[in-house]
Amino acid sequence: MTELEQRRRNVQTALAGGTSNKPKADALLVSSLANVRYLTGYAGSNGLALVTPTETHFFTDPRYALEASQTITCKLHIAKGPLQEAVAGIVKRKKLKKIGFEPAWLNLDQHQKLKDLLPLGASLQPIPGVIETLRMTKSPAEIDMIRKSVRVNSEAYARTLRRIRLGMRERDIAAELDYQMRLHGAEKPAFDTIVAAGVRTALPHAQPTGHRLEENDLLLIDMGACLDGYMSDMTRMAFLGQPTKRVQTLHDAVLEAQLAGIDAVRPGVTAAQVDAAARGVLKKHGLDRQFVHSTGHGLGLEIHEGPRIGKKDKTVLRAGMVITIEPGAYIDRFGGVRIEDTVLVTANGCEVLTPTTKEFVHL
Numbered sequence: 001m002t003e004l005e006q007r008r009r010n011v012q013t014a015l016a017g018g019t020s021n022k023p024k025a026d027a028l029l030v031s032s033l034a035n036v037r038y039l040t041g042y043a044g045s046n047g048l049a050l051v052t053p054t055e056t057h058f059f060t061d062p063r064y065a066l067e068a069s070q071t072i073t074c075k076l077h078i079a080k081g082p083l084q085e086a087v088a089g090i091v092k093r094k095k096l097k098k099i100g101f102e103p104a105w106l107n108l109d110q111h112q113k114l115k116d117l118l119p120l121g122a123s124l125q126p127i128p129g130v131i132e133t134l135r136m137t138k139s140p141a142e143i144d145m146i147r148k149s150v151r152v153n154s155e156a157y158a159r160t161l162r163r164i165r166l167g168m169r170e171r172d173i174a175a176e177l178d179y180q181m182r183l184h185g186a187e188k189p190a191f192d193t194i195v196a197a198g199v200r201t202a203l204p205h206a207q208p209t210g211h212r213l214e215e216n217d218l219l220l221i222d223m224g225a226c227l228d229g230y231m232s233d234m235t236r237m238a239f240l241g242q243p244t245k246r247v248q249t250l251h252d253a254v255l256e257a258q259l260a261g262i263d264a265v266r267p268g269v270t271a272a273q274v275d276a277a278a279r280g281v282l283k284k285h286g287l288d289r290q291f292v293h294s295t296g297h298g299l300g301l302e303i304h305e306g307p308r309i310g311k312k313d314k315t316v317l318r319a320g321m322v323i324t325i326e327p328g329a330y331i332d333r334f335g336g337v338r339i340e341d342t343v344l345v346t347a348n349g350c351e352v353l354t355p356t357t358k359e360f361v362h363l
């Protein structure tokens with residue numbers, strides 16, 4: 001059985017598993033493109049999948065006909081009209097009644113249209129998170145892809161760092177990072193590359209601007225690569241000159257929190273416990289109120305997936321999960337520090353996949 005077949009089988013098992021004689025649904029309509037890709041390998045922009053207890057149907061439009069005919073290994077339907085019409089056709093032909101859908105990935109308009117198209121006696125039922133839950137644990141092949149993505153990302157960072165000079169704009173650096181990423185095999189950045197200098201580092205999600213690097217600027221770079229669909233994510237800090245004691249102290253506190261977070265990662269602990277480990281260190285340094293986001297997130301086919309490494313997430317970590325550990329502290333009109341690695345949960349602990357040094361680089 002191929003990996004894609006195994007994934008589809010797992011969805012079928014999950015669907016059947018309401019109770020043994022009362023399945024959750026007769027089929028699951030998959031409309032999240034990341035979930036469609038996970039089940040079929042389709043990487044385009046217009047596709048739906050319908051998983052029934054015995055088959056998986058994939059629907060796309062004629063623009064993808066050739067590519068799909070060469071790559072899709074489940075039942076392929078090239079729809080001339082709206083994909084939902086074709087889905088409704090299969091529901092009717094197979095006499096399916098209870099159709100599960102992904103409530104996070106079907107908007108109200110699509111839901112209404114689909115409802116109108118379904119044959120009499122068929123109904124729609126929200127079934128959230130089936131595939132997202134399966135996706136949290138990565139297969140060895142997926143872990144290999146993430147490793148590659150991480151390597152390319154770090155290579156692009158290292159090559160760009162050597163080119164950074166006073167007077168460069170934040171957006172020059174972002175462009176160089178993106179260019180180096182693609183040059184080394186990424187299909188695109190995993191998200192809009194964040195480059196922030198000086199007081200702008202206090203904005204956790206700063207967009208690069210025309211600000212030119214000055215002496216004594218703190219520099220934050222948060223970047224990720226997307227390679228064969230798989231994401232990486234890393235944040236590093238640098239300083240233009242010799243950091244003041246206050247900057248160094250802030251940096252060291254965040255680094256200590258990041259290392260404590262990594263130290264807590266192992267199978268059997270909850271995401272919330274990992275968050276608490278990092279947060280506790282920042283609290284000790286009086287910086288917990290400056291830590292305005294969660295400690296990390298899962299990543300894979302999407303840059304943000306489950307589990308969320310936050311205060312309230314009770315997800316128990318398992319070997320094969322890939323998460324980020326990225327505490328930060330942000331001080332208005334002064335600056336902010338975040339340090340982020342991509343981390344694999346292993347059988348006895350974890351492996352930091354990101355090879356880049358966390359040393360506070362002075363440029």
Ligand code: ZN
Nearest residue numbers: 222223233234
């Ligand atoms: Zn990041």
Ligand code: ZN
Nearest residue numbers: 233324326340
């Ligand atoms: Zn991240």
